[in-house]
Amino acid sequence: MAVLRAINHEVSTGGEKSAIDMPAIGLGVWMMNEPGECYRSVSNAISIGYRLIDTARAYGNEREVGDAVRGCGVPREELTIVTKLRRVHATGYESTIKNCKLSLELLGLEYIDLYLVHAPPEDQTAREPVWRAMEDLLSEGIVRSIGVSNYGIHHLDQLRTHANILPSVNQVELNPWIQRPKLHEATRSIGALTMAYSPLARGQKARDQQLERLCEGQGFTAPQAAIKWCLDNGAVVIPKSSHPGRQLENIQSMEIDISGIMEEVNRLDSNHVSGWDPTVEP
Numbered sequence: 035m036a037v038l039r040a041i042n043h044e045v046s047t048g049g050e051k052s053a054i055d056m057p058a059i060g061l062g063v064w065m066m067n068e069p070g071e072c073y074r075s076v077s078n079a080i081s082i083g084y085r086l087i088d089t090a091r092a093y094g095n096e097r098e099v100g101d102a103v104r105g106c107g108v109p110r111e112e113l114t115i116v117t118k119l120r121r122v123h124a125t126g127y128e129s130t131i132k133n134c135k136l137s138l139e140l141l142g143l144e145y146i147d148l149y150l151v152h153a154p155p156e157d158q159t160a161r162e163p164v165w166r167a168m169e170d171l172l173s174e175g176i177v178r179s180i181g182v183s184n185y186g187i188h189h190l191d192q193l194r195t196h197a198n199i200l201p202s203v204n205q206v207e208l209n210p211w212i213q214r215p216k217l218h219e220a221t222r223s224i225g226a227l228t229m230a231y232s233p234l235a236r237g238q239k240a241r242d243q244q245l246e247r248l249c250e251g252q253g254f255t256a257p258q259a260a261i262k263w264c265l266d267n268g269a270v271v272i273p274k275s276s277h278p279g280r281q282l283e284n285i286q287s288m289e290i291d292i293s294g295i296m297e298e299v300n301r302l303d304s305n306h307v308s309g310w311d312p313t314v315e316p
């Protein structure tokens with residue numbers, strides 16, 4: 035399994051405060067709403083080789099993720115578990131600490147590998163204390179790495195004005211139909227990785243005819259090409275599937291070569307937002 039290094043840099047020294055190796059591909063578990071669906075999906079994914087699971091308090095399934103992780107038989111240290119501070123909880127220092135500890139309890143784990151601020155806090159005065167709490171969670175070892183999600187370039191710039199520790203990851207929607215080269219570059223410039231969510235645009239592009247045509251005769255499917263495009267652009271990618279066959283199809287994207295169609299795939303960019311886009315908010 036290919037791994038990428040997610041590093042939290044210290045602003046004062048420029049050195050590493052913390053670094054974790056994370057698999058380049060993981061399973062997203064948003065919209066696994068049937069009782070047991072998330073448990074079954076995570077258990078199956080781990081059994082076929084997934085080692086990163088991306089959940090969030092907002093998805094309502096941290097408990098099922100934790101049950102599957104504890105029951106899977108793979109040593110905890112081989113798994114990367116990502117969860118997120120819900121936007122409505124990103125109101126201040128205490129709320130951030132309290133909700134991270136509650137996530138840990140729901141997961142039933144001793145630590146979280148990567149904890150993300152799900153989106154820029156709506157109350158702009160809360161952004162500094164929320165990030166200070168994230169830094170303290172990292173220093174205490176409750177989380178192994180801290181990052182953000184749905185941060186635009188101006189949010190990253192603002193964070194830099196008060197942060198002691200920079201995020202290791204910015205998780206944003208990224209796929210061939212929304213390529214965001216400037217945001218990707220801004221994320222790289224603070225030493226963070228881009229984590230690509232909705233690589234199939236929430237499934238809206240899983241049967242995209244243009245991409246399917248490009249993939250004809252190539253020996254791979256359109257969803258695989260979209261996922262590999264994210265990987266080839268240096269992003270960690272977290273496709274969601276509750277379906278064992280599609281989970282396998284998606285993880286096998288790691289092994290395909292899309293260099294022959296890369297230029298055409300690059301031309302699919304249409305700034306397609308599949309759902310929400312807090313990166314453009316104030």
Ligand SMILES: NC(=O)c1ccc[n+]([C@@H]2O[C@H](COP(=O)([O-])OP(=O)(O)OC[C@H]3O[C@@H](n4cnc5c(N)ncnc54)[C@H](OP(=O)(O)O)[C@@H]3O)[C@@H](O)[C@H]2O)c1
Nearest residue numbers: 062063064231232233234235236237240257273274275276
């Ligand atoms: N930070 C954020 O704000 C944020 C926002 C959105 C998502 N995320 C994270 O990113 C993960 C992935 O994004 P997403 O769930 O929005 O969408 P996605 O991964 O782009 O697409 C998921 C949809 O595509 C279908 N699908 C998956 N693989 C397929 C394949 N090989 N062929 C055909 N259809 C396929 C799935 O159906 P089946 O399940 O039936 O296969 C599901 O309906 C989420 O689960 C979540 O962890 C984060």
